[in-house]
Amino acid sequence: MAMPPVLDVARRHGIPLAVFWNQPATVLAAYYHYYHGHRETVASHASDPSHEVVLPGMEPLHIHSLPSFLVDAAHNKLSRLVVNGFQELFEFMDREKPKVLVNTLTGLEAATLTALQPYLQEVFAVGHMPPVSTKARIHMFQQDSKNYMEWLDTHGERSVVYISFGSVLTYSKRQIEEILHGMQECGRPYLWVVRKDGRDEELSYLVDNIDDHRGMVVEWCDQLDVLSHPSVGCFVTHCGWNSTLESLALGVPIVATPNWSDQPTIAHLVEEKWRTGTRMYRDDEGVIAGTELAKGVEFIMGNSMKAIEIRETANAFKHKIHEEAVKGETSKINLHSFAKTMIHSCKEIKIMSSYDK
Structure with a gap:
């Protein structure tokens, strides 16, 4: 495409x-x-x-x-x-x-x-197409040496906020500051992915000197392992399609912070169609305000009737996707049909080429 x-x-x-x-x-x-x-x-x-x-x-x-x-x-x-x-x-x-x-x-x-x-x-x-085996995964960036999985082990069930804007988007200085202020405002533990690529010297200094005992900042992590961990209560994501599918497949509610391309549409699906999260809106500078982020996180992590429904729906999608993946009927049939058609077409081309010769 x-x-x-x-x-x-x-x-x-x-x-x-x-x-x-x-x-x-x-x-x-x-x-x-x-x-x-x-x-x-x-x-x-x-x-x-x-x-x-x-x-x-x-x-x-x-x-x-x-x-x-x-x-x-x-x-x-x-x-x-x-x-x-x-x-x-x-x-x-x-x-x-x-x-x-x-x-x-x-x-x-x-x-x-x-x-x-x-x-x-x-x-x-x-x-959907996330790898099911650790050996099958190829990471775009080197994982952080910090023991983030052990750090997650020290936290209670559904207590940690996972924050990642994926492999393409980078953070501005103001966005870093807003996210930090937002997480300090809501006071919840968080695991935050901030890649080193695309950082200038000032931004690197800002990230490397975040001093907040409630949070851990890493350069990159194994997202499937993190989303599978019972301590993760919500996913603050840019709503890239791969990240969204992984979140749906693992039953983690979403705080959607879309930026560009297909992300606004995916955020709409998350909030309005599937009802597995809530959507945040960026200001004129393309920044998610810290106070708004804190509200979104508190809403998803809270105990209102709507938040509970979102968590229940996310969990229901997890089981639904797991069942469809295990059975694999529709996708498997579609892929087999496609493969047979392509093989047949390639054989026809080979025969026609031999006639031409």
Whole structure:
């Protein structure tokens, strides 16, 4: 989905091509309908976050819940690049009708997957895809040498706040300060991932000198191990799709802090559709205020009826996803069907090539 040049290579050599969509089916649907009759509607309301957009087969979405590149009123260079690149992809999909493999679960987005069928014809759920074995994991960054798992062992059940903005987003100095103040305000223990890449000298000094006995700051960690630990009570996340799937699969409630790309849509799904968390909003500088973060954490970790319902729902999703993963029926059938079709197509190409020779 992110490599348009592959389309030309496949076309030139007659190689069968499928699209692997590593975002929710809801985001796929939003992009599809944006390029098929709804571009002007979205663009004309891009500056109105409260405006609701109704797309075919989908529940209404506020402008601020659509993928950020589609509603960037400033039209920055990256947004233009993504919008133009995806337009090429969807033009190819219209023309060639490829199979579309979506890294999602039918149990999460059944209605959306069904609603896409008349438009994309062969769209399949093939998720979710986190590794089940420690040996199967490849880490993008070196894990911190601190004994964070032993540190988690020292805390009570569902007492620790886990904070990570993933492998791409970096923190500004102000955002570091706001998160620190927010966690000090709510007074709960926290495990916070702050990567070293992208830090300038001032930011490194600030992070390295955080003095708060309630928290542990690490450069990187094994997220699946952390989310599996019974002491973790909530996940403050940027709502990247992999992180969200992992949180859903392990039953950890979410404090969503989306920033860009598909993250606002995923945060909407978390809060409004699946009801496994709450969403925070960034200010005009793209920063989550510490006081707002503290409110979000306290809400999810608290004992209100709504917080209890969110925790129960998150736990229910954990069991639902586990059952679907163990049975593997839908995703397994879809993958087997895809593999057989591709093998058959490749054999046909090989035969035709031998005739040409």
